[in-house]
Amino acid sequence: MKNTFSLIAVFSITILIIFPKCDIVESPYMTSNNNTINDTNSFIKKVLIEDFTGHRCQNCPEAAEEIKSLQSFYEGQIIALAIHPNTTFSIPSPIGSSSYTYDFRTEWGNEIDNIFNISMDGLPAGMVSRSGFNTEHRLGKDEWSNIVLQELSKDPYFGITLNSNYSNNIANISIEIESLSNLSDEYNVVVCLAENNIVNWQKNTNTDLEDYQHNHVLRSIINSTLGESIGSSFQIGQKWNKDYIININDLELYNNNYSINNLLAGNGNCGGWIAENMEIIVYVYNTSNYAIEQVESIPLITETILPNK
Amino acid sequence: MKFKNFLYIIFLTTYYSFSQENNSSINGDFINNFQSYNDDPLIGAIAPEEKVLNNAYLNVIYTKNNFSIGLRYESYLNALMDFDSEFQGNGIPYRYITYTADGLEVTAGNYYEQFGSGLILRTYEDKGLGIDNAMDGIKLRLNPISGVYLKSFIGRSRTYFNYSEGIIRGVDMEMDINEMLRIENNGSYIFGSSIVSRFQEDNNPKFNLPQNVAAFSNRLNIMHSGFNYYIEYAYKFNDPVGSFSLESNNYAPGKALLSNLSYSKKGIGINIESHWIDHMEFRSERAKEKEFIINYIPTISKQHTYTLLALYPASTQMEGEFGVQADIFYKLKKGSLLGGKYGTKININFSKINAIKNGTSFLNDSLNIRSPFLSYDNDKLYFTDFNIEINKKLDKKTKINFIVSNQKYNKDILEGKTPGEYGTIQSTIGVVDISYKIKKGHTIRIESQALRSKPDPNATKKGDGHWVMLLSEYTISPNWFFSIQDMYNFGNYDQTQRLHYINATFGYIIGSNRFEIGYGKKRAGIFCVGGVCKEVPASNGLNINISSSF
Numbered sequence: 001m002k003n004t005f006s007l008i009a010v011f012s013i014t015i016l017i018i019f020p021k022c023d024i025v026e027s028p029y030m031t032s033n034n035n036t037i038n039d040t041n042s043f044i045k046k047v048l049i050e051d052f053t054g055h056r057c058q059n060c061p062e063a064a065e066e067i068k069s070l071q072s073f074y075e076g077q078i079i080a081l082a083i084h085p086n087t088t089f090s091i092p093s094p095i096g097s098s099s100y101t102y103d104f105r106t107e108w109g110n111e112i113d114n115i116f117n118i119s120m121d122g123l124p125a126g127m128v129s130r131s132g133f134n135t136e137h138r139l140g141k142d143e144w145s146n147i148v149l150q151e152l153s154k155d156p157y158f159g160i161t162l163n164s165n166y167s168n169n170i171a172n173i174s175i176e177i178e179s180l181s182n183l184s185d186e187y188n189v190v191v192c193l194a195e196n197n198i199v200n201w202q203k204n205t206n207t208d209l210e211d212y213q214h215n216h217v218l219r220s221i222i223n224s225t226l227g228e229s230i231g232s233s234f235q236i237g238q239k240w241n242k243d244y245i246i247n248i249n250d251l252e253l254y255n256n257n258y259s260i261n262n263l264l265a266g267n268g269n270c271g272g273w274i275a276e277n278m279e280i281i282v283y284v285y286n287t288s289n290y291a292i293e294q295v296e297s298i299p300l301i302t303e304t305i306l307p308n309k
Numbered sequence: 310m311k312f313k314n315f316l317y318i319i320f321l322t323t324y325y326s327f328s329q330e331n332n333s334s335i336n337g338d339f340i341n342n343f344q345s346y347n348d349d350p351l352i353g354a355i356a357p358e359e360k361v362l363n364n365a366y367l368n369v370i371y372t373k374n375n376f377s378i379g380l381r382y383e384s385y386l387n388a389l390m391d392f393d394s395e396f397q398g399n400g401i402p403y404r405y406i407t408y409t410a411d412g413l414e415v416t417a418g419n420y421y422e423q424f425g426s427g428l429i430l431r432t433y434e435d436k437g438l439g440i441d442n443a444m445d446g447i448k449l450r451l452n453p454i455s456g457v458y459l460k461s462f463i464g465r466s467r468t469y470f471n472y473s474e475g476i477i478r479g480v481d482m483e484m485d486i487n488e489m490l491r492i493e494n495n496g497s498y499i500f501g502s503s504i505v506s507r508f509q510e511d512n513n514p515k516f517n518l519p520q521n522v523a524a525f526s527n528r529l530n531i532m533h534s535g536f537n538y539y540i541e542y543a544y545k546f547n548d549p550v551g552s553f554s555l556e557s558n559n560y561a562p563g564k565a566l567l568s569n570l571s572y573s574k575k576g577i578g579i580n581i582e583s584h585w586i587d588h589m590e591f592r593s594e595r596a597k598e599k600e601f602i603i604n605y606i607p608t609i610s611k612q613h614t615y616t617l618l619a620l621y622p623a624s625t626q627m628e629g630e631f632g633v634q635a636d637i638f639y640k641l642k643k644g645s646l647l648g649g650k651y652g653t654k655i656n657i658n659f660s661k662i663n664a665i666k667n668g669t670s671f672l673n674d675s676l677n678i679r680s681p682f683l684s685y686d687n688d689k690l691y692f693t694d695f696n697i698e699i700n701k702k703l704d705k706k707t708k709i710n711f712i713v714s715n716q717k718y719n720k721d722i723l724e725g726k727t728p729g730e731y732g733t734i735q736s737t738i739g740v741v742d743i744s745y746k747i748k749k750g751h752t753i754r755i756e757s758q759a760l761r762s763k764p765d766p767n768a769t770k771k772g773d774g775h776w777v778m779l780l781s782e783y784t785i786s787p788n789w790f791f792s793i794q795d796m797y798n799f800g801n802y803d804q805t806q807r808l809h810y811i812n813a814t815f816g817y818i819i820g821s822n823r824f825e826i827g828y829g830k831k832r833a834g835i836f837c838v839g840g841v842c843k844e845v846p847a848s849n850g851l852n853i854n855i856s857s858s859f
Contacts, residue, residue, distance in 0.1 A: 022523030022546050026672050031517045057728050069553035142552045142596035
């Protein structure tokens with residue numbers, strides 16, 4: 001009997017230990033609204049959030065809000081790319097329909113989705129600098145902030161300097177990548193073109209929004225989905241340079257043909273590009289694990305200021 | 310890996326040491342589900358690149374006296390299409406050692422556990438749903454005195470092949486008053502109390518998140534003279550998701566009340582139950598998706614087994630719903646006017662599920678929406694089902710089961726569609742199931758079902774319209790069975806979708822081995838077990854299922 005009561009006592013103590021271990025948080029719940037960067041180096045670590053989305057995805061605007069909140073908190077350190085992969089969420093209605101006729105899909109978005117298998121388990125979902133490949137890279141939007149924090153705590157391996165000269169639909173993009181460490185892995189660079197402030201239909205939790213503002217929408221990848229090598233051995237201070245000349249009209253036409261010829265229900269309605277709303281996003285990743293080590297962006301027309309930056 | 314290796318060594322050692330002794334045993338089972346896939350654009354079936362997929366499970370349990378050790382090998386090469394693709398590869402994700410000594414049971418490794426009805430904790434495995442949230446850690450069970458049952462555990466919960474970042478701790482105590490006080494009467498009074506707590510580090514620099522999130526529940530079960538009353542109340546403290554958006558972090562507490570009254574005596578049974586749920590999803594890791602849920606709210610609607618009756622199943626809305634259900638069983642006596650020579654069984658069932666008033670409670674720095682306790686929104690119906698089932702044996706060879714049901718299904722809410730897209734679909738379903746014994750060991754069963762559907766006039770889209778289904782099954786006991794069924798969506802509003810979904814199956818059973826081969830089309834739909842649901846994609850192909858036990 002004595003042992004019995006001892007055992008009950010042990011359990012009672014366990015209950016008493018667990019029960020107080022409940023944290024009841026009181027308002028204000030938000031404790032800080034921005035992050036102060038004390039880094040005085042010329043290059044700071046930035047992260048890329050690839051947001052896999054679709055105009056018929058009712059929870060996807062919440063993911064866009066999460067990106068906006070992260071960009072506001074980590075000012076200048078979060079670069080986003082909205083990828084509309086080929087899913088039921090992104091299929092456009094036939095031209096002449098009253099809504100959802102725009103085709104946001106691109107060849108590159110579909111290829112990225114095929115490599116990383118993001119959309120197959122539903123949207124919204126995304127990757128933060130492709131961290132965790134290949135088992136934990138697919139993240140729900142509420143998981144992004146945790147990985148952002150982890151990624152931003154790392155030292156940058158590279159610094160990226162961009163310049164863009166734009167005139168009459170032609171842009172000359174100059175890229176300089178400087179190694180900030182001695183490195184021995186192979187790294188690739190990918191050059192993307194994205195557009196902000198595309199006003200079009202979007203499903204939201206309770207409604208269909210006609211004038212939703214789609215931001216950082218992937219339009220094109222200039223140097224192929226997996227990019228090109230910048231080398232496999234780097235010394236501190238070593239630089240890699242390259243210029244790319246792009247014709248916005250040609251890229252727009254390419255997407256138009258891809259929509260009509262390659263996509264289910266593709267209607268070719270993917271034009272109306274506005275150069276003033278476009279940005280160049282360049283990232284460098286480790287080819288062994290796809291981890292994006294650094295990312296940078298500038299407006300296509302450098303004098304413009306893009307929203308959500 | 311080291312721990313796994315350690316387990317293998319223990320397992321092999323115990324096997325060779327004790328397998329010759331009489332009081333030890335090894336048992337287990339094996340399940341293999343193979344499916345081939347063809348493209349079938351008409352039904353929306355897309356074959357995976359692999360063309361064939363296979364899930365397999367092998368359970369082995371060694372038992373000797375008060376000692377037990379077990380493991381389960383799982384193979385997903387690759388996982389069947391209706392499984393999450395995160396199930397991939399091979400492994401031994403489930404292994405445990407258990408022993409019992411002087412009233413104390415100790416389990417190290419993996420285990421399943423449920424406290425009460427599961428309102429604050431239920432870890433379980435369901436292959437149909439693709440759920441396995443087994444814990445990995447330590448579990449203790451203690452029966453210190455007669456009538457007192459104590460349980461405690463600490464561990465991490467499994468999702469796919471990984472374990473949660475959150476550490477889950479819990480204690481449960483159950484007291485059977487009659488057993489404790491050695492009272493012998495026809496009543497029974499059982500009281501239970503549980504606490505579960507999850508620890509996960511707060512590394513959100515913008516919001517203050519609780520690192521230790523607790524939930525508790527109290528339950529009471531009174532059984533007396535054919536009456537059985539069960540009530541359980543659960544409360545979960547603030548558990549925001551940890552997002553960076555103000556709108557996504559909900560600091561409101563979760564609440565749930567479950568109540569069930571039943572009465573039974575020979576020939577009659579009555580069951581009345583209800584539940585009220587507000588913001589009760591409890592996950593093993595904040596910010597994760599629903600695959601990480603570690604609690605369970607029992608469904609409040611009848612779990613139909615006939616296909617068309619279960620075409621529009623109610624999935625429990627853990628973030629808020631109020632449901633009631635009444636179930637009456639009655640057996641008309643043998644020899645009575647309606648009972649006939651063999652008697653007649655009648656089951657009348659009614660269930661209704663509505664939204665709770667004001668929706669899910671929500672609390673953050675700018676919003677404080679509270680759903681008053683036990684309130685509900687009469688204008689927001691989620692689901693209702695009224696059905697009558699009559700089961701009768703006509704003669705020595707013929708049995709008949711007849712069911713008629715009227716259901717209302719809020720497709721927008723229950724399938725997560727945009728409100729107004731499909732609205733509430735009404736359907737009337739009839740089932741006639743006749744079984745006829747041709748001769749000894751030979752039985753034929755014909756199942757005929759029809760569903761008449763009415764779309765929501767205010768919705769922008771319609772459902773699938775009317776269905777009929779015919780199933781014929783021939784059984785040669787004890788070894789063979791053959792079946793063929795056709796589901797025909799003859800009333801689809803889209804004429805191109807008025808399709809037949811034909812499936813043919815045959816199986817062979819010998820001893821403890823069962824082989825089943827089927828070929829046919831499966832429609833895309835919702836599959837539920839006990840109110841927990843998953844989406845099933847359309848498929849067209851061959852399936853081979855093997856199960857075996859030893």
